[in-house]
Each structure stands twice: as C-alpha cells, then as structure tokens.
Amino acid sequence: MSDTIATQSEIFERIQTGRQKVESELSKVIVGQQEVTKQLLVALLAGGHCMITGAPGLAKTLLVKSISNIFQLNFQRIQFTPDLMPADITGTEILTDSDLGRKLTFVPGPIFTNLLLADEINRTPPKTQSALLEAMQEHQVTAAGARHVLEEPFFVLATQNPVEMEGTYPLPEAQLDRFLFNVLIDYLSEEDEIEVVRRTTAKAGLPIEPVFTAEEVIAIQGLVREVPVSDDVIQFAVKLTAASRPQSDAAPDFVNKYVNWGAGTRAAQALVLAAKALALWEGRSYVSKDEIRTLAKPVLRHRILLNYRAEAEGKTVETIIDELLENPALT
Template identity: 55%
Template sequence: MNFKNDVEALDALRGKYDELKAEISKVIYGQDEIITQVLVSLFSRGHVLLVGVPGLAKTLLVTTISKTLGLKYNRIQFTPDLMPSDIIGTEILDKDRQFKFIQGPLFSNVILADEINRTPPKTQSALLEAMQERAITAAGKRFELEKPFFVLATQNPIEQEGTYPLPEAQLDRFMFSVWLDYPKYEDELTIVKNTTSTLQFDLNAVISREEIIYFQNVIRKIPINDNVLNYAVTLAAKTRPGSEMADPVSDQYLKWGAGPRASQYLVLGAKTYAALHGKYSPDIKDVKAVAPSILRHRIIKNYKAEAENISAEKIIEKLL
C-alpha cells in the first residue's frame, strides 16, 4: 500500500467499499443502508448492535461480511449458562504441570455475539472490556487482542422472556444500534427465489487485515471544518434534558441524553461516511446520515414519551 498521499488512499478506500458492497449484495438483498452502516463502523473502529425480529438474516449478514473481509471470524451463541471463561479462555494444567492459557473465541478479528441479551451480566461485562480495551484480563494477566477487533452483536427486540437487558454502560460501547426492518416485497421475492433453489454464490475476500488497519488510520487524519464539528457536538448536547443547550423536545420527552462518546462517534462516523462516498472532508449531511444509529440507544425516554408513544426515532428526527 504505497499511496502518494491521503487523497489517493481515500480514493482506494472508496474503490474497496464499492467492491465490498458488490460482493455482499450477492447474498444480502435490499439492505444497502444496513451494509453501509456496518462498514462505516468497521472503518471507524466501532462496534455494531443489530436489532431485528427473527428471520431477517442478521446472522447471515455478519457471516457474509466476515467472508469478504478476509479476517478471522468467530460466532459466539450467547446463552443463559455461558460463563466469562467460555468466551475469554481459561487456564489448564499441561503435561508438565504448568498452567497454560487456552484462548477463547474472543481471540479473533470479527466476533458475532449472537443474541447478546440472553447471557447474564457477568459474561456481558467480559465482552465489554474486550470491546473497549481491545484486550482481556485472565488469571491476572493482560492479553492484547489482534487488530482489527470488531464486534457485531444481535438482539431480538420482541422476545424478552429469559433475557438480561443490556445496561446503558454496555449499550454505550456500541457505535451503532442498527434496526433491521422487513424487506421490501420485490427484495423478498428475490430472497425466496434464491434461497429455495440450488443457487450458490462463492464470496471473495476483497480487503486484507493490513488494508483495513491502514484505512482506519487514514480516516482519523481526515480534516473536519469547525462548523461541522460544532454541529456534531451541539447535536449530542441538545439531547441532555435540563442542560443549558438542551432542546425543548429533550426537556419534554427525555430522562437522559447522550454522553461525550456520542459526539466522538458522530465526528468519526461522519468522516468515514464521507470517505466511503467519495468526499475528502465531512459536512453536516454526513453527520445527519449517521446520527440516528448513534443516538437511538443513548437516549432514555421519560414517562411522558412512553405514555404518548413517542419513539426514539421521532425524537431524533425533531432534533435533526
């Protein structure tokens, strides 16, 4: 990767993005915006929480994306009896009677945390450290995780019996909360036609681990105008009821607003979104494009919003 300058590197990233979307679209239909948000999070060094009812191909989406990235991939099925050692790893006595650490499935590049809200808080917390620190602690020792490290967690919003809702502190670790909706009629026809026949697609890895790390670093160097930076930080501040910058909508319908991590992700997400769409610096439109998925899981509605059936999306729409 010998690019003359960052502009040339960003042009190469745009080309890789188009290749990735084309490859993923062989298997995943009608989810262009979802694919874009997952890739924005990857290149921003974020993590994604995918929320949707069963049967919307959440797991297939993650598996397909991992195949096109050329990264090590592990799927962890979160269950009520899953222990932290089951995902981190554990120490065993080897034949020489020495303790030896056996790495768990977290030692990978792409992690699918399937149905993350089905496991107890103790195990959720073990994943939280890995997401934030890119490292884990076991038997008093710290183990660095290989870069890039990218967690895609899935959650079913309707079946809540026997689940452990993610606490706000853990939700805040996810850059995006992405809601998958039912496919359009035409897309569903294509899905059913292709998945009920013998048709199969071979997916190619179109980007390497080294390239992903390189592009993640280039995105951090993208310049941002003060007016765009101010817009992003102001937008996050407007969600905080009772503060001097609070929007009337927040005072009326919110109990709690987004913290500084939201401002950071709004800026990073806007930089990546702009780069993937052929721009060399983000504008306010790019901030608005990533804002709903960054803010929806960071604002907590009050009783009035619940009573009037006002959704988080509606509140964000008014703030924008």
C-alpha cells in the same frame, strides 16, 4: 504494510475501486438492506463496534459473516444463551503438565479474533455481557492478572432481539455506549422477500470473493482519522448530543419532558469519527453536517433513554432524534 498501500492517496484510490466490488459481492447473498449494509461498513472502517437490532430470520448473521469474508477477517461466533459464562468468551486457565511440572496455561476464548459475532447478546445475563467491556474498549483481555492483547483489527458485531421478546435481558448502559452504532434491520419489502425465497430455495449461488485484506482495513482506519473536519461541524455534533440531555442548558422542552437519560461525550466522538468514515467511503475528502445528520439515528438511538411519560404518549427515540435535528438552535 503492503507496498500496494503506501500513501494516503493510494489508500483513497483503493477504497474507491473496492467500494463497488464490496457492494457487488454483498448483493450475491444479501437482498435489499442497503442502508443497513452501509452503516455496518462505515462502523468497520471507523474501527467501531456495532449492534444490530432486529427480529430473528432477517439475515443478520449471514450479513456479518459475509462482511468477514469480503475483508478477509478471522471470524468467530458466540451464541449467547442464559447459561453462558464470562470464561466462555474470554478464555480460561487450565492445568497442564510440562517438563517443569504442572502449571496453569491460558487457553484463549473465541474473543481472540478479528470479527466477533455476539449472536443474540441480550439472551444472556448482564454479568456475562460485561465480559466484552474491556475487549471492546481497550482491545485486550485480562485473565488471572495477565494482560492478553487482541489482534488488530478487532470488531464486535452484536445482534439482539427486540426487548419485547421472551427471554431477553436489557443491556447495561455502559455496555451499550461501547457500540458505535445501533443499526435497525427491518422486514423486507414484498418484492425483496420474493427474491430471497427464490434464491434460498434454488441451488447455491456464487461464493463471495474477498476484496480487502485485514492489513488494508487497518490502513483505511488510519486514513479515516486524517479526514479533516471543521470546527463548525464538530460544534454541531457536540450541540446535538448536549441537546439530548434533560435538564441541561441546551435541552429543548420536549427533551426535558420525555427523556430520562441523554447521550454523553462518547456520542459526539462517535458522530464525528463515523462521519469521517462515511465521507471517505463515499469518495469525499471532508466532512459536512450532512454526514452528522445521516448518522444521528444509529449513533444516538441506543444512547437516549426515554421515560414512562414518553412511552405512555407514544413517543419513540426515533421521533426525539428527528425533533432534535429540526431544532433551530442547532443550525
């Protein structure tokens, strides 16, 4: 590790001095979307993968690529299409000639990088989507019985189009649960959209300058896990996720009525870990319930599955999470 980042206090100071610079660099190419940007950065510092959901043309790919430049991460992009095969992601063995004769040699796929952009992930069938599971969970790829470890840090940032669009495949629940966040990106305000059009139809702006290194990202991830959390805050995160599960003792009536499947233990883990990263990024050395509440939607929205009754009555996952946060039993 670099001598400039040797202690926890130095890492903390480095985060605070770098935060404003990161936001300044992103503002060169990204207009608005401050909440989306913050959630992506928190996921990065927490060491989690992130799903970005939004219609085409909302700068999802540009945002991910800009983050990779700022943190000096090796970047690969895979355009997910209906004919994409698992080996196109993980790599494959090819027959090569050597002095000892012919042999099979593993050729790594684009997943061997620091930051993988899985673009329009829900345009490929579940069989190909599942090729990411082992890499996301264990940071390794197994091919022909051999284990290939991925370089750290490793992140998957996946974009997906709304499921109502043509040619999309719903992601399996096991795949969705591997993502720390599901971040929603929406259309800009009129003022911000005018600024986007002005910038993109003029000459190219200033290039993005790097702020952190991959080594520093690893150091920050280590510090994130050192941030103290009280038992009271952990209990709040656990109660919140347990309350989303229908037919459980903690489930309120509206959950039993509208929810088909609730969040599991991994959601509570995600809430606490992401809350640590958010607190650290914003200059606090402890976690409160406020961070849990702030991150409840990106953590839970892809882990709660509503039933047909909810759809018929116009209920959304967002409204269910809002009602859960207002539940007196959680306070």
